[in-house]
Amino acid sequence: xxxxxxxxxxxxxxxxxxxxxxxxxxxxxxxxxxxxxxxxxxxxxxxxxxxxxxxxxxxxxxxxxxxxxxxxxxxxxxxxxxxxxxxxxxxxxxxxxxxxxxxxxxxxxxxxxxxxxxxxxxxxxxxxxxxxxxxxxxxxxxxxxxxxxxxxxxxxxxxxxxxxxxxxxxxxxxxxxxxxxxxxxxx
Amino acid sequence: xxxxxxxxxxxxxxxxxxxxxxxxxxxxxxxxxxxxxxxxxxxxxxxxxxxxxxxxxxxxxxxxxxxxxxxxxxxxxxxxxxxxxxxxxxxxxxxxxxxxxxxxxxxxxxxxxxxxxxxxxxxxxxxxxxxxxxxxxxxxxxxxxxxxxxxxxxxxxxxxxxxxxxxxxxxxxxxxxxxxxxxxxxxxxxxxxxxxxxxxxxxxxxxxxxxxxxxxxxxxxxxxxxxxxxxxxxxxxxxxxxxxxxxxxxxxxxxxxxxxxxxxxxxxxxxxxxxxxxxxxxxxxxxxxxxxxxxxxxxx
Numbered sequence: 001x002x003x004x005x006x007x008x009x010x011x012x013x014x015x016x017x018x019x020x021x022x023x024x025x026x027x028x029x030x031x032x033x034x035x036x037x038x039x040x041x042x043x044x045x046x047x048x049x050x051x052x053x054x055x056x057x058x059x060x061x062x063x064x065x066x067x068x069x070x071x072x073x074x075x076x077x078x079x080x081x082x083x084x085x086x087x088x089x090x091x092x093x094x095x096x097x098x099x100x101x102x103x104x105x106x107x108x109x110x111x112x113x114x115x116x117x118x119x120x121x122x123x124x125x126x127x128x129x130x131x132x133x134x135x136x137x138x139x140x141x142x143x144x145x146x147x148x149x150x151x152x153x154x155x156x157x158x159x160x161x162x163x164x165x166x167x168x169x170x171x172x173x174x175x176x177x178x179x180x181x182x183x184x185x186x187x
Numbered sequence: 188x189x190x191x192x193x194x195x196x197x198x199x200x201x202x203x204x205x206x207x208x209x210x211x212x213x214x215x216x217x218x219x220x221x222x223x224x225x226x227x228x229x230x231x232x233x234x235x236x237x238x239x240x241x242x243x244x245x246x247x248x249x250x251x252x253x254x255x256x257x258x259x260x261x262x263x264x265x266x267x268x269x270x271x272x273x274x275x276x277x278x279x280x281x282x283x284x285x286x287x288x289x290x291x292x293x294x295x296x297x298x299x300x301x302x303x304x305x306x307x308x309x310x311x312x313x314x315x316x317x318x319x320x321x322x323x324x325x326x327x328x329x330x331x332x333x334x335x336x337x338x339x340x341x342x343x344x345x346x347x348x349x350x351x352x353x354x355x356x357x358x359x360x361x362x363x364x365x366x367x368x369x370x371x372x373x374x375x376x377x378x379x380x381x382x383x384x385x386x387x388x389x390x391x392x393x394x395x396x397x398x399x400x401x402x403x404x405x406x407x408x409x410x411x412x413x414x415x416x417x418x419x420x421x422x423x424x425x426x427x428x429x430x431x432x433x434x435x436x437x438x439x440x441x442x443x444x445x446x447x448x449x450x451x452x453x454x455x456x457x458x459x460x461x462x463x464x465x466x467x468x469x470x471x472x473x474x475x476x477x478x479x480x481x482x483x484x485x486x487x
Contacts, residue, residue, distance in 0.1 A: 060219045075220075109360040110239055110269045110367065112331075113321045113448050121400040121413050124436065180397060184418065185323065185448060187392045187455060 014095050015041045017062070019052035029067075029087075036088035049091050054080065063094035076100040113185065120163045122176070129156045134173045205296055205352055206308045212282035212346045212354070215250040215300035216259075216273075218242060223250070225300040225345035227357050227374075231278035233382075235374055237344040237359040238264045238271040251279050254304025263381030267326025267389065268373055269359055272381040286371040287353025289316040289332045294350045297334065297358045297366070299342025306345075311336025311366075313355075321452050325389055329376070332356065332368035390459030391484035392431075393424020398448075399436060401469065408474045414438045415445045429466070429479035436469040455481065 016033045018040055020026050029051060030040045041047050047062055054068035065087070068080030075094040078086055079102050090100045122130070125146075132142040143153045157169075164179070166172035214234055215223040224241065226234040226249065234249065247259045259273040289295075290313060297309040315333035322328060334347065338358055347355045347368050354371050361367040380387055396415035406412055414436040420427045431437075441464050443450050454464075459481045467476050 109362045109365065110237075110369075111323050111362045113323050113325075113452060121398055123400045123402050124416060124434070125402065127399065127416070180418075182323075183397060185396050185415070185452075186325075187394055187396060187451070 012092070012095075014038045014048045014091060015046060016091060017041055017044050017047035017050045019050055019056045021053070021056065025053070032084045032087055033091070036084065036091070038088075038091065049095050051087065051091065063097075065090045065094055065100065078102050111182075122160065122163060126156055126160050126163075129153065130160060130173065130176050133157075133160075133169050134177075202296065202308075202310065205348065205350075206298065206306065208283070208352060209296065209298050209308075209346060209348055210306040211252050211280060212284065213252060213298045213300050213306045214279075215302045215304075215341075216241070216344070217248040217250065217302075221302075223300060223302040223341050225298070225342050225358075226273065227344060227346045228252075228279060228282045229284065229374065229378065231281040232275045233262075233378065234259055234273040234275060235344070235357055235378070236271045236273060237357065237369075238266055238269045239359070240340070240343055241271045247273060249273070249275070250300065250302060250304050252304060252306070263385035265326065265377055265381060265387040267322055267324040267387060268328060268377050269322070269326070269369055270357075270374060270377045270381070272378060283352075284371075285353045286375070287349045287351065287355050289313045289330060289349070289355050289368065289370075291316050295334050295336065295355065295368075296348045296350075297336060297338060297342065298345040298348070299339065299358075300345065302341065307339075307342060309336045309338060309342065313349075321449050325452050325455060326387070327373075328369065329372040330370045332370060333361070334358070334366045334368060336366055338366045388457040388460060389484045390455035390457070390462070390481040391424070392426040392455075392464075392479065392481065393421035394426045394431065394437075395419045396437065396445075398445075401436065401438075405469055405472065405474070409436075409438055409469060411438060411444055411446055413446050414469065415448075415451075425479045425482050429477045431466070431468070431477060431479070432470075434470070437466060438469065438474070439467045441465055 016038045018026055018029045033040050044062055050062050050064045052064055052066050054066045063075040065076030066074045067078050076090040078090055093100045128146055139153045143150045160172055164172050164175040166175050212228045214226040214228055216226045217223050226236045229235045245261050249257050249259050251257050258276045262272040262274045264271040293313045295311050295313050299307040301307050312335040314335040317331040320328050320331045343359055345358050347358050349355055356368040356370040359369055395418045397418050398413055399416040400413055401409045417433050417435045419433055437445050440451055440454055445451050460483045462481050464479050464481055465476055
């Protein structure tokens, strides 16, 4: 099994066309593609795969991986903030004829405004601590950054864990980001 | 025995008759890679589809009941009610569309398109029928209707009928694959607006918000225990022009507390465009008020 698997995943260099209307984003995505060992090409005709922002009218002759948007007819569908590893995996998968979906996009659907339970709302300070957690900072580093005592950091962490129903730091970050995705409203 | 009609066979035959009658309201909307979505034939030249799943194209190829391929053009789309409207180049036979009202426990027949001019059917119960609700995209949906049935992706957007053959609305996916219905009343309300303008005008401030607890020390001056924290501000939007910055906690808009999102969402209907609004917020530990003018939401 493992022998077959290693044979089937050579470091294949794919030709990838990057489609986005934002030149800065084009640079970033181009770098992600290049660092994953692929070649960024200009035209769709010379590409194996197209990497496009959601809503961009990419052609239909090559498999397309979209970032954000609701292009359900595309081979690959990732969220707009997909990381480099996910983008590389999706490019390789659609080039091999597979369909790729990020799980949160499968779960998405037409939903009601989510009125969260008032008791479980985070405070602005807890959100600051959470941002630091997401960056992988230690308690000591969090205390330094927010100019609070180590004791206060622990107090905020306990409250965060309780409100989010999380047992580990990673779980707290994941649950908070899920909550933000579901509960952000745009006015 | 032979004289006695079998009730189960009768029930099945009645369903078959309903599904046949419903088929003239079902069209397939062709997508790339030989895939398709379902559309609801609303009038002889108007097709309604699920906005969240319809690709960003202007022109579409549709398969009419019976298999004829017809072209249609996007007239408009409204993410807030999940309704997209297509106009057919050549009208089809007028479908029989009688509006129906959902009741909990009633049978629901959800129709889909098979992509070749035929239809597929799903039978379930009306699992939930509740009053109006607001979508996370700010639209008002006239009734909350949840169905107890499974639906394939390609069947989304088809009509849902009750046992009398009246149309409850258009099927679509809610969160976690739940099948919900956009009621006929909502479609009837939105279609004339989309036909006129191509979109539904909504008021806009240009901010992304998340509910937060107001810190204990500020609860007394804020006079409330939660608010909406500004996570990001759109450049040159009304909020940005009023000096609102990320980190501000909005307490009320024109006196309506942000503790109840639904009430706040109601303030941003099409009639709010151009209206001045007073926003009460917390910034750097101080409660203050800023003036802003609501503008029309920019195309997403």
